[in-house]
Amino acid sequence: MDQTVPGPLWQPTTLRRIPVVVHVISDAACVNGNVTDALVHSQLTVLNEDFRAVAGSPGGAGVDSKIEFFLATVDPSGNPTTGIRRYCNTTWYQDQGSYWLTIAWDTTRYLNLYTNSAAGSRGYVPFLPADPAGAVGQPQDRVVINWQAFGRVGPVVPYHKGRTVTHEVGHYLGLFHTYYSGCGTATAPACYTTGDRICDTPPNATSHKGCTASTSCGGVPVPIQNYMELTDDACMTGFSAEQVQRMRCTLASFRSTLAQ
Ligand SMILES: [Zn+2]
Numbered sequence: 001m002d003q004t005v006p007g008p009l010w011q012p013t014t015l016r017r018i019p020v021v022v023h024v025i026s027d028a029a030c031v032n033g034n035v036t037d038a039l040v041h042s043q044l045t046v047l048n049e050d051f052r053a054v055a056g057s058p059g060g061a062g063v064d065s066k067i068e069f070f071l072a073t074v075d076p077s078g079n080p081t082t083g084i085r086r087y088c089n090t091t092w093y094q095d096q097g098s099y100w101l102t103i104a105w106d107t108t109r110y111l112n113l114y115t116n117s118a119a120g121s122r123g124y125v126p127f128l129p130a131d132p133a134g135a136v137g138q139p140q141d142r143v144v145i146n147w148q149a150f151g152r153v154g155p156v157v158p159y160h161k162g163r164t165v166t167h168e169v170g171h172y173l174g175l176f177h178t179y180y181s182g183c184g185t186a187t188a189p190a191c192y193t194t195g196d197r198i199c200d201t202p203p204n205a206t207s208h209k210g211c212t213a214s215t216s217c218g219g220v221p222v223p224i225q226n227y228m229e230l231t232d233d234a235c236m237t238g239f240s241a242e243q244v245q246r247m248r249c250t251l252a253s254f255r256s257t258l259a260q
Helices: 037-052 163-172 241-254
Strands: 016-026 067-071 084-088 111-116 143-146
Touching (some): 037 067, 067 241, 111 163, 143 163
Parallel strands (some): 016 067, 016 084, 111 143
């Protein structure tokens, strides 16, 4: 899916709800990384504010994807669950040891979100957004978030407003960074096959930090407000309409058994 094909089929009309299991992995002493239930709940709130562009929330300026997330209430065996699992394992905390082979829930039915040290990154998904088919259904299909960039209010400024999860779930649903493969072509149809494969995000040459307005690709404003940049949580306000369509296409085409 190295191009975007927007169309009426992918307009955000029907509500799609994705069950989430959060695997909280802390060190062997159960100290570092021991995210509270309250912080997990705050993160789900942020995710829904951002994906639904809830009026009055920090993501209110974005486009409503009609995609929602909820902590799973039934586990893979059919038993009631809080949707939060906890482990104290230093190897797994260091993002090593292929923990997903032991603890993943059916990745075709649940978004498996892990918090640990994320090997020092803010977060990642272990596959190219262009090729979700390569990981879908495999135990390693997952979103990994550094616990220090998790929840609202999270532990470390400026990544304390829960936007790292919004960004990584954007990848999980097929979105590239806005600066992926450079400026690309600004106009349709070539903008669907170059750059970030999205036409309604401005051309963008490279990633940006902070919240300072600047320009790129010949004077075009950098989309510092887009969730698929790397700017501070505080300046991110939304997905674009075509990013929403690409995510809904990914959900229907590659993750068809995930949403309810
Ligand atoms: Zn990213």
